[in-house]
Amino acid sequence: MNKRIKHFLFSAAAIGIALVVVVFVGRRAGIEPGLPALTGLSDNAAIVIDKVRQTAFRDGRTQWRLKAASARYIDSSRRALFEDIDVVFFASDGKRVHLAADRGSVDTASSDIDIQGNVVIDYDGMTLKTQTIRYQHAGRTLSSQTTVQIAGTLFSVLADGAWFDLETRQTRLGGNVKGTVYENIRL
Numbered sequence: 001m002n003k004r005i006k007h008f009l010f011s012a013a014a015i016g017i018a019l020v021v022v023v024f025v026g027r028r029a030g031i032e033p034g035l036p037a038l039t040g041l042s043d044n045a046a047i048v049i050d051k052v053r054q055t056a057f058r059d060g061r062t063q064w065r066l067k068a069a070s071a072r073y074i075d076s077s078r079r080a081l082f083e084d085i086d087v088v089f090f091a092s093d094g095k096r097v098h099l100a101a102d103r104g105s106v107d108t109a110s111s112d113i114d115i116q117g118n119v120v121i122d123y124d125g126m127t128l129k130t131q132t133i134r135y136q137h138a139g140r141t142l143s144s145q146t147t148v149q150i151a152g153t154l155f156s157v158l159a160d161g162a163w164f165d166l167e168t169r170q171t172r173l174g175g176n177v178k179g180t181v182y183e184n185i186r187l
Contacts, residue, residue, distance in 0.1 A: 047073040052082065056111045056137065063137065064089045064113075066106070073108075080106045085115060089135070089142070092167045097123045097142070099133070111137035119144075126152040128162065140166040148173070155181045 052071040056063040069084035085104040089097040102117025113135040121128040121142070130148040135141070141163060148162040150173075160175025 047071075049073075054080070054106065058137075062090050063111070063140070064135070066113075068104075078108045080108055082106070087113065087115070087135075089166055091123075091169060093169065095124055097121060097164075097166065099142075101133075113137075126150060130162075142166070154183070155179060 049071045050069065052066075052068050054066045054071075056065075065088045066082070067086045068082035070082070072081045073079075074081065082104045083102070085099075085101050087099040087104075089099065091097055099115065099119065099121045101115045101119040104113055104115040106113050115133045115135070116131065119128075119130045119133050121133070128148055128150045130144045131146045133142055133144045136143070143161070143163040145161045148157075148159050150157045150159075150162070157173060157177065157179040159173040159177045162174070163172045164170070
C-alpha cells in the first residue's frame with residue numbers, strides 16, 4: 001500500500017510538472033514578437049498599450065485623430081511611440097487628410113508627430129507616398145524631406161520633398177520636381 005501511494009504521488013507530481021511546462025511553453029509560443037522599431041525602448045516605457053486612440057484639440061476643434069495597433073509611452077522623453085499608425089488630420093475647409101504608416105511618434109508636450117515607413121496620405125482625390133513625414137502642430141503643417149510621389153487622376157509629380165499647410169491648403173514641392181499632366185483628349 002505504501003508503495004502504491006508513493007507511485008501515485010510521484011505520477012501526480014510528474015503530470016503536474018509536465019502540465020506546467022506545457023502551459024508555459026504554449027503561452028510563450030503565443031506571445032507576439034517585440035516591435036522591431038521599438039526594440040530596447042520597452043525597458044524605459046512607462047506605459048505599453050495595444051489598440052490605442054488619441055485625439056488632439058485646439059480652440060474646441062479637433063485637429064487630428066490617431067489610431068494605432070500599439071503604443072509605448074517613454075516618460076523620460078515625453079514621447080508616445082506608435083506602431084501601425086493611422087491618422088486623420090482635419091483641414092480648415094472641413095476635409096480630412098488621411099495618413100497611414102508603419103510607425104510614428106508623438107511629442108506629448110507639443111503634439112508634433114514624426115511618421116516613418118511606407119507613409120501614404122490621401123487627400124481630396126490625391127495620394128502622396130513617402131518614407132518620412134513630420135506634422136508640426138503649432139503651424140498645422142505636414143512636411144517631408146524625403147522623396148515624395150504625388151498622384152491624382154490628371155497628374156503625377158515626383159519631388160525631393162514637400163510641405164502642406166492644413167489651414168491654407170497650400171502645397172510646396174522642393175528639389176528635382178518632375179511631373180506629368182494628363183489630359184482627356186477627344187478627336
